[in-house]
Amino acid sequence: MIADIWTVTTKEWREYVILRGSAxxxxxGLLVFAGFIGVVMPVELGASWxxxxxxxxxxxxxxxxxxxxxxxDSFAGERERHxxxxxxxxxxxDRAILLGKMAAAVGYGWALTLxxxxxxxxxxxxxxxxxxxxxFRPLAGLGIAEVSLLGAALTAGAGGLVSLRSATVREAQxxxxxxxxxxxxxxxxxxxxxPRAWLNRLGEAILGAGEGPLLxxxxxxxxxxxxxxxxxxxxxxxRARLILD
Amino acid sequence: MGDVGEYDSxxxxxxxxxxxxSREFHGVRAVDDLSFEVPVGIVFGFLGPxxxxxxxxxxxxxxxxxxxxxxxxxxxxxVRREAEAIRLRAGALLEYPGxxxxxxxxxxxxxxxxxxxxxANDRRTRIRALLTQFGLWERRDERIxxxxxxxxxxxxxxxxxxxxxxxxxxxxxxxxxxxxxxxALVEDLEALVAGEGVTxxxxxxxxxxxEKLCRRVGVIRSGHLLAVxxxxxxxxxTSGSRVEVIGRxxxxxxLHLLEARPEVAGLGLRNGSLWIDLRDDAAVAPLVSLMxxxxxxxxxxxxxxxxxxxxxxxxxxxxx
Numbered sequence: 001m002i003a004d005i006w007t008v009t010t011k012e013w014r015e016y017v018i019l020r021g022s023a024x025x026x027x028x029g030l031l032v033f034a035g036f037i038g039v040v041m042p043v044e045l046g047a048s049w050x051x052x053x054x055x056x057x058x059x060x061x062x063x064x065x066x067x068x069x070x071x072x073d074s075f076a077g078e079r080e081r082h083x084x085x086x087x088x089x090x091x092x093x094d095r096a097i098l099l100g101k102m103a104a105a106v107g108y109g110w111a112l113t114l115x116x117x118x119x120x121x122x123x124x125x126x127x128x129x130x131x132x133x134x135x136f137r138p139l140a141g142l143g144i145a146e147v148s149l150l151g152a153a154l155t156a157g158a159g160g161l162v163s164l165r166s167a168t169v170r171e172a173q174x175x176x177x178x179x180x181x182x183x184x185x186x187x188x189x190x191x192x193x194x195p196r197a198w199l200n201r202l203g204e205a206i207l208g209a210g211e212g213p214l215l216x217x218x219x220x221x222x223x224x225x226x227x228x229x230x231x232x233x234x235x236x237x238x239r240a241r242l243i244l245d
Numbered sequence: 246m247g248d249v250g251e252y253d254s255x256x257x258x259x260x261x262x263x264x265x266x267s268r269e270f271h272g273v274r275a276v277d278d279l280s281f282e283v284p285v286g287i288v289f290g291f292l293g294p295x296x297x298x299x300x301x302x303x304x305x306x307x308x309x310x311x312x313x314x315x316x317x318x319x320x321x322x323x324v325r326r327e328a329e330a331i332r333l334r335a336g337a338l339l340e341y342p343g344x345x346x347x348x349x350x351x352x353x354x355x356x357x358x359x360x361x362x363x364x365a366n367d368r369r370t371r372i373r374a375l376l377t378q379f380g381l382w383e384r385r386d387e388r389i390x391x392x393x394x395x396x397x398x399x400x401x402x403x404x405x406x407x408x409x410x411x412x413x414x415x416x417x418x419x420x421x422x423x424x425x426x427x428x429a430l431v432e433d434l435e436a437l438v439a440g441e442g443v444t445x446x447x448x449x450x451x452x453x454x455x456e457k458l459c460r461r462v463g464v465i466r467s468g469h470l471l472a473v474x475x476x477x478x479x480x481x482x483t484s485g486s487r488v489e490v491i492g493r494x495x496x497x498x499x500l501h502l503l504e505a506r507p508e509v510a511g512l513g514l515r516n517g518s519l520w521i522d523l524r525d526d527a528a529v530a531p532l533v534s535l536m537x538x539x540x541x542x543x544x545x546x547x548x549x550x551x552x553x554x555x556x557x558x559x560x561x562x563x564x565x
Binding site (some may be wrong): 093 | 307321339340347361362404538
């Protein structure tokens with residue numbers, strides 16, 4: 001099973017890279033993207049990049065963007081290019097196809113986010129270090145790894161569900177864009193509609209909770225949602241159903 | 246279903262056995278009560294017009310769809326319970342070649358080789374052999390997005406054969422190809438069957454191709470299997486037997502004498518020669534004796550054989 005998942009994952013990665021032109025150009029493009037995102041903001045922020053939770057917040061949204069750019073293609077792309085039925089006609093178990101595609105998207109978003117973060121750290125040290133070694137606190141480093149992984153999994157799960165139900169990549173991407181905007185504006189409106197006292201209490205609770213417990217709660221919540229999405233995907237991913245869709 | 250040719254049980258193992266196989270979609274039977282057998286090591290042609298149920302049958306046999314009614318065993322595995330075992334030993338070129346445009350020809354085949362857990366060395370050897378056989382080796386490093394349909398189709402067949410399957414399903418492999426590319430592909434398939442001994446389940450519209458390639462054929466229309474057997478059986482069962490007699494001296498009296506014979510279904514003169522339609526594939530010798538006795542100078546007697554295409558059309562015109 002692990003070998004099957006890896007086979008699907010590596011095929012997906014190869015396609016992600018070539019999606020941006022040639023294999024070498026594609027890899028270079030991804031590194032430039034990670035470098036730009038990873039370097040510009042940290043250099044602007046200086047030492048506060050490592051001292052404040054900004055890097056953790058950044059490590060949550062970056063994989064969302066990265067995974068969103070590829071997840072629509074996962075099933076809808078195969079369906080649109082008429083490769084899905086052939087893939088389903090192979091010996092690969094359902095779970096290997098599903099987990100292989102999810103692992104590819106999550107791995108892509110997570111790895112690039114970590115690379116971007118490390119490049120940011122390097123840039124901050126080069127520009128603002130002045131002989132000192134600027135590093136994240138261990139808990140902050142753990143938080144970056146945690147939220148970027150779980151954020152990537154969240155986007156891959158939700159995006160995978162949308163992609164499974166879409167006939168074309170364009171349709172999947174449109175649906176995903178609408179969903180993201182819905183969540184964003186929903187949160188914004190929800191926060192604005194919240195009574196000021198509640199909002200203050202929420203802020204105090206977050207600030208007062210301490211970094212460790214907060215990361216634990218966020219991790220648990222995201223992990224639960226990720227598992228729920230994976231279960232939904234596993235239920236939805238049925239060969240006969242996909243053939244007839 | 247009319248089985249026009251008895252399956253010869255001495256032909257060896259059976260690759261596919263379907264019994265009363267049916268599949269319904271929203272109350273409509275796309276495939277209805279199919280029963281047939283495909284022996285190991287032959288090309289079996291599954292012929293029928295568009296929408297007749299050919300692709301649904303392949304999907305059922307690959308375990309991609311579950312039958313509504315009936316049973317089928319492919320390579321000894323039940324399509325309901327052992328679909329993964331079937332797909333482990335079978336290859337398929339479905340309606341589309343199923344290739345990744347962004348990957349090179351070699352990367353496409355390598356991916357499918359890895360799916361079947363082929364070791365790296367074996368994959369390399371197999372890829373080289375297949376691409377060479379299909380005349381694509383020189384272009385192995387090209388991404389296939391810009392390839393012609395014929396080249397993609399060839400690569401699709403190579404993909405289906407990559408893991409050396411015991412059985413290959415080919416859904417209209419020459420559809421959309423120009424006649425030269427189609428003929429070349431048919432030759433490649435013949436070479437493959439001879440060289441690798443695989444069983445091929447082939448659906449096609451091209452009856453010349455089927456006649457050339459297939460040892461046995463099944464004819465399907467609107468989900469019903471109209472006939473199954475060897476191409477000769479099919480032709481014989483649908484076209485009867487016509488005899489052409491070339492000679493001199495076909496007078497009115499001779500024609501009346503022949504018409505009176507019970508085995509003669511019809512006759513007529515055409516360009517100076519006589520044609521006779523025989524009932525039930527009857528013997529010609531007594532008629533030849535009769536004509537010689539009546540003073541006809543016979544130069545040549547030959548049985549006319551209808552083509553598979555004529556047999557197919559004849560079947561299509563029959564009521565289900």
